[in-house]
Amino acid sequence: MKARNIGSNSKMTEIVARKRKMGDRKEKTAPKWPSIKPKNNLHVTPLRDFDLFTVQNFFSSAESKAFIETAEGIGFAHQGSLGPAKGxxxxxxxxxxxxxxxxxDSIWDSGLNKLFSDIRIRGKAAVGLNPNIRLYRYKVGQRFGRHIDESNDLGDGKRTRYTLLVYLSGGPGELKSKAKNDSNKPTDSSFDRLVGGETVFYGSRNSIVAEVAPIEGMALLHIHGDKCLLHEARNVTKGVKYVFRSDVVFA
Structure with missing residues (x-):
């Protein structure tokens, strides 16, 4: 009778089991973001020349709601800070x-590229959006204190120069419903009309330069880096505030 190679058989069994386990894993599917349609005749409202301006109806109501639905499907993570005492x-x-x-790229090409076609910063032109996309959710009692947005070097001569915020809720067309039996979805306050959550910009001696109330689909753009105005997102007192965030890149 031949001796059995127990160690070899055990190793083979372990390899087969590992392969089966790997085969059982489900691949994570990429988020299904809304298809952004081209926007013609976007209207710019300057709040401080072209250092700070808004664009009405940058996202449609359907696009805004679709972003919220997709984001809630992904799931938000809480973000805090050490606070002013820690700098x-x-x-x-x-x-x-x-x-x-x-x-x-799809958001940039939907009309934002045309708005920035004549803007130059230190001889550089706007070339697109930062692919680092962020979505924020503010429930009742949440806010973001006074701060400035930094300019980030993306390499290859590219640097972020403007902050892009698009309000996904607020005003007449905001979210009115939520999925049932999902603890990760907004609380019942999502049925309420959004109150609060204004983005406020400050100038010298604490003077208010602009106070922007969230309106669904409206974009807010402001220069950042060394020319960034001190600003804050005020406390939400009713409803839920959703915001899309990226940056305009220059090169």
Whole structure:
């Protein structure tokens, strides 16, 4: 009778079991973001020349709601800070961060590229959006204290120069429903009209330069880096505030 190689058989069994386990894993599917349609005749409202301006109806109501639905499906993570005592702005909101160059390009090409066609910073032109896409959720009592947005070097001569915020809720067309029996979805306050959550910009001597109330689909753009105005996201007192965030890249 031949001796059995128990060690070899055990190793083979372990390899087969590992392969079966790997085969059982489900591949994570990429988020299904809404298809962004081209926007013609976008209207710009300057709040401080082209350093700070808004764009009405940058996202349609359907696009805004679809972003919220997809984001809630992904799931938000809470984001806080050490606070002013530790040199950080007070921050209390929920956040998602994904890298998606295709989504960034589709939003840029939907009309934002035309708005920036004549803007130059230190001889550089706007070339697109930062593929690092962030979505924020502010429930009742949440806010983001006074802070400035930094300019980030993306390499290859590319640098972020403007903050892009698009309000996904607020005003006449905001979210009115939520999925049932899902603890990760917004609370019942999502049935309420959004109150609060204004983005406020400050100038010298604490003077208010602009106070922007969230309106569904409206974009807010402001220069950041060394020319960034001190600003804050005020406390939400009713409803839920959702925001899409990226940056305009120059090169």
């Amino acid at each position: 950080e702005a007070y921050r209390d909101n929920d956040r998602i961060s994904v890298n998606d160059a295709v989504l960034a």
